[in-house]
Amino acid sequence: MTATPPPLVVEGLTTSIRLDGRLHHVVRDISFEIRAEETLALVGESGCGKSMTALSVTGLLPPIASVTSGRILVEGVDMVAASEKTREDLRGDRIGMIFQEPMTSLNPVLPIGFQVGEALMRHHGLSKKAARERARELLELVRVPAAAERLDAYPHQFSGGMRQRVMIALALACRPSVLIADEPTTALDVTIQAQVLALVADLQKREGLAVLLITHNLGVVASVADRVMVMYGGDVVESAPVKAFFDRPTHPYSQALLAAMPRIEGDGQLKPIPGQVPPLTEMPSGCRFQSRCPLRQEICDRLPEMTPVGGDPEHKVRCWARSE
Amino acid sequence: MNATPLLDIRDLRKVFTTRKGWPIPKVTHVKALDGVSFTVGRGEVVGVVGESGCGKSTVARVALRLMEADGGSVGFDGADVLEASRLDMRGLRRRMQMVFQDPASSLDGRQRIVDALGEPLKVHGLADRSTVRDEVARLLDEVGLPRSALDRYPHEFSGGQRQRIGIARALALKPDLIFADEPVSALDVSVQAQILELLRRIRAEHNLAFVFISHDLGVVRFFCDRVVVMYLGRVVEVGPVPEIFVEPLHPYTRLLKISSPEPDPAVAVAMTFQDGEPPSPTAPPPGCHFHPRCPGATERCRTEKPELRTLGEARSVACHHPL
Numbered sequence: 001m002t003a004t005p006p007p008l009v010v011e012g013l014t015t016s017i018r019l020d021g022r023l024h025h026v027v028r029d030i031s032f033e034i035r036a037e038e039t040l041a042l043v044g045e046s047g048c049g050k051s052m053t054a055l056s057v058t059g060l061l062p063p064i065a066s067v068t069s070g071r072i073l074v075e076g077v078d079m080v081a082a083s084e085k086t087r088e089d090l091r092g093d094r095i096g097m098i099f100q101e102p103m104t105s106l107n108p109v110l111p112i113g114f115q116v117g118e119a120l121m122r123h124h125g126l127s128k129k130a131a132r133e134r135a136r137e138l139l140e141l142v143r144v145p146a147a148a149e150r151l152d153a154y155p156h157q158f159s160g161g162m163r164q165r166v167m168i169a170l171a172l173a174c175r176p177s178v179l180i181a182d183e184p185t186t187a188l189d190v191t192i193q194a195q196v197l198a199l200v201a202d203l204q205k206r207e208g209l210a211v212l213l214i215t216h217n218l219g220v221v222a223s224v225a226d227r228v229m230v231m232y233g234g235d236v237v238e239s240a241p242v243k244a245f246f247d248r249p250t251h252p253y254s255q256a257l258l259a260a261m262p263r264i265e266g267d268g269q270l271k272p273i274p275g276q277v278p279p280l281t282e283m284p285s286g287c288r289f290q291s292r293c294p295l296r297q298e299i300c301d302r303l304p305e306m307t308p309v310g311g312d313p314e315h316k317v318r319c320w321a322r323s324e
Numbered sequence: 325m326n327a328t329p330l331l332d333i334r335d336l337r338k339v340f341t342t343r344k345g346w347p348i349p350k351v352t353h354v355k356a357l358d359g360v361s362f363t364v365g366r367g368e369v370v371g372v373v374g375e376s377g378c379g380k381s382t383v384a385r386v387a388l389r390l391m392e393a394d395g396g397s398v399g400f401d402g403a404d405v406l407e408a409s410r411l412d413m414r415g416l417r418r419r420m421q422m423v424f425q426d427p428a429s430s431l432d433g434r435q436r437i438v439d440a441l442g443e444p445l446k447v448h449g450l451a452d453r454s455t456v457r458d459e460v461a462r463l464l465d466e467v468g469l470p471r472s473a474l475d476r477y478p479h480e481f482s483g484g485q486r487q488r489i490g491i492a493r494a495l496a497l498k499p500d501l502i503f504a505d506e507p508v509s510a511l512d513v514s515v516q517a518q519i520l521e522l523l524r525r526i527r528a529e530h531n532l533a534f535v536f537i538s539h540d541l542g543v544v545r546f547f548c549d550r551v552v553v554m555y556l557g558r559v560v561e562v563g564p565v566p567e568i569f570v571e572p573l574h575p576y577t578r579l580l581k582i583s584s585p586e587p588d589p590a591v592a593v594a595m596t597f598q599d600g601e602p603p604s605p606t607a608p609p610p611g612c613h614f615h616p617r618c619p620g621a622t623e624r625c626r627t628e629k630p631e632l633r634t635l636g637e638a639r640s641v642a643c644h645h646p647l
Binding site for chain 1 (some may be wrong): 482515540580583586601
């Protein structure tokens, strides 16, 4: 690896929501970096803060939420400190985004070719004709069959899998260095999911993309991620290279999550996690998993630091019981 | 298996007709069910799997007569469901219940839980005004909800709790068979596991039979005894768990299995470019519907429809060249 900084660096990101005049942290002090060609997966269940992290990075947080501290460096430019104008210039150009439901991100009354080319006109000043030509190339790149004929088709004329391909073409139009993929295959059938994941992996190599993958599906993580960060209640509780994570899941929540997942291979047993995630307004102080944790002790009222485990500096866990 | 199955679906057919376009509407026909047959024994859990548009939800809706079939028959404990009179249907409905994916949309938002669950009890004469509260409380207890839930409204519950309410409602009339349509698909993994455990427990306690519709092979592996795999309105394979996943006979079952990501980097999903999507159900290909995506397709597959045939014990497959 050369000395060029990673395309995406996040340092001490905290994102908060104001509810009834009080500030609640939905993302607490999380840090990571993603190198070119690398995929980092953020996993966790509803409300764990994974999507809020993605929205913070893209600067698309809903009005009630805001980044309260930390830095987000995209190719060295701090998105948090930057003006809205700079953010707009970066978004869609240096950062591409794909979401769960392409139908809600695509404009139903505009033809596909125009939508894919629009970012090129906005960010790179391409003419309408040049943008259309590039849109055709992009649709071919994401393997939409008969791309030239489909430039004038509308989103509803595409299947779910094809729409997600169109979204990928759109996200990659300006050849970004960072791709944020928020549950990109959750709405797709498994055979189509496999195709889309393969396509993303292929394009990632070709374009040297740093990919931030947000997912609840540990199977998808095992298939495509290089590194994993497990989130619970806004905190990162475990961070590890993908192989180390599945070989030695260490945080009680990571272990419980894996044990609760039904598998095709295996003995057909599973262990539910008792209880549920506390509402944001009733989060315990300290470790937020303590209310459901089998290893709870008194000290858990204080938030533990991320600590390396098993002699692997890359594999860290936030747990008093698991700290050595 | 018993000599007479509890549910006996034979050659079930359903065609949807849509009119689209202006000024001259184009009529298209979709064969949602193209001769579907399978059985469910007493106390048996049969999974129905397949991708969007394969007809798996339509099976449940037609069998319960929430929509009328265009052919075939549905036998339930010896009775002919599709020919049953309104009066007979009332008795049959009590014994065949349904659990939906999203209980929020199947519960009346302005009805308290005690009323939502009490109504069917009163309609079917299983409780009266004096006993209904206790009866509903007993049902809630069975699905792990506190008595305090009685007077609350659906929006006050989380997704997992609402699914418990949906299950309690299905249990209220002491059915023999429950059709469950993607009952855990909308839930987070930790809650999903709780609901699956609950379903397993009530199944054992009441000797309940299930038709369990799901797209998630892992969930099916956990809960089901046998699996029916559907593709574009047809059954392509039937077999017991886990054999059907360990050694699939139909290439489509195999494709489903290798595409399903497992939480283990060693069995990472096969991301070979198996290009091609399920063809449109409005214009399914001739012969075997799966042939355009099948690596082993031959001339015969392109022209001749494979019939479902028995292969070995308890397994059947609709393929000219099974794996």
